[in-house]
Amino acid sequence: MMSAIQWIIVLVALQRLGELWLSARNSRWQIAQGGxxxxxxxxxxxxxxxxxxxxxxxxxxxxxxPLNLSLIIVFLVLQIGRIWVITxxxxxxxxxxxxxxxxxxxxxxxYRWIRHPNYLIVVLEIAVLPLAFGAWKIALIFSLANAAVxxxxxxxxxxxxxxxxxxx
Numbered sequence: 694m695m696s697a698i699q700w701i702i703v704l705v706a707l708q709r710l711g712e713l714w715l716s717a718r719n720s721r722w723q724i725a726q727g728g729x730x731x732x733x734x735x736x737x738x739x740x741x742x743x744x745x746x747x748x749x750x751x752x753x754x755x756x757x758x759p760l761n762l763s764l765i766i767v768f769l770v771l772q773i774g775r776i777w778v779i780t781x782x783x784x785x786x787x788x789x790x791x792x793x794x795x796x797x798x799x800x801x802x803x804y805r806w807i808r809h810p811n812y813l814i815v816v817l818e819i820a821v822l823p824l825a826f827g828a829w830k831i832a833l834i835f836s837l838a839n840a841a842v843x844x845x846x847x848x849x850x851x852x853x854x855x856x857x858x859x860x861x
Contacts, residue, residue: 696756698826701765705822706747708772715779716788723785728793732849736789738842746819746835754826764825771818777802778811790846792853794860809850812843 695703724730779786781802803810819839823831 697760698754698756698758699751701822702747702751702754706751709743709747712779713788716786719784720787720789720791723787723791723793726793727795728791731790731792731853732846733789735842735845735849739788739846742835742838742842745838746823746831749831749835750823750826750828753831754823754828758826758828761825761827764821768818768821768825771814771821774803774810774814775818778814790850790853792857794857798854798857808854809847812847815839816843 720730781804782799785791785796785799798804807813816836816839820832820836823829823835
């Protein structure tokens, strides 16, 4: 019988797998519309960090670990933010960087106020979920790994966005 902690981690993993499916579908559509992928070389590292984060929690957090309900609620609120990001971008949401200069940049939803709301949510998720189980070492290690990969990714994405803005 799985513990509540294991169920939560499995549900998050299933959510991420569903998002990867949606991302692949949206990526194919964007490429068909004339988009092109930018910065492909960092993508395997992002997948590795996220998969490693889930696996580390599943393997190292004991089923008897205390569960901080307040942090679980924070994590659930972050999922609402994640859904807001995904629905705001619609078919343009992917886990990859795909650019099509013929398509205007999205400026609705959280993108009205912040350039990378999804990354903010991910940073918080990677810290909050393991902390909800008392796994501060996992929160720290994967927050640092995620920060390094995001630093690389955001530089690529900002360059792409800035180039597009100069073209308009």
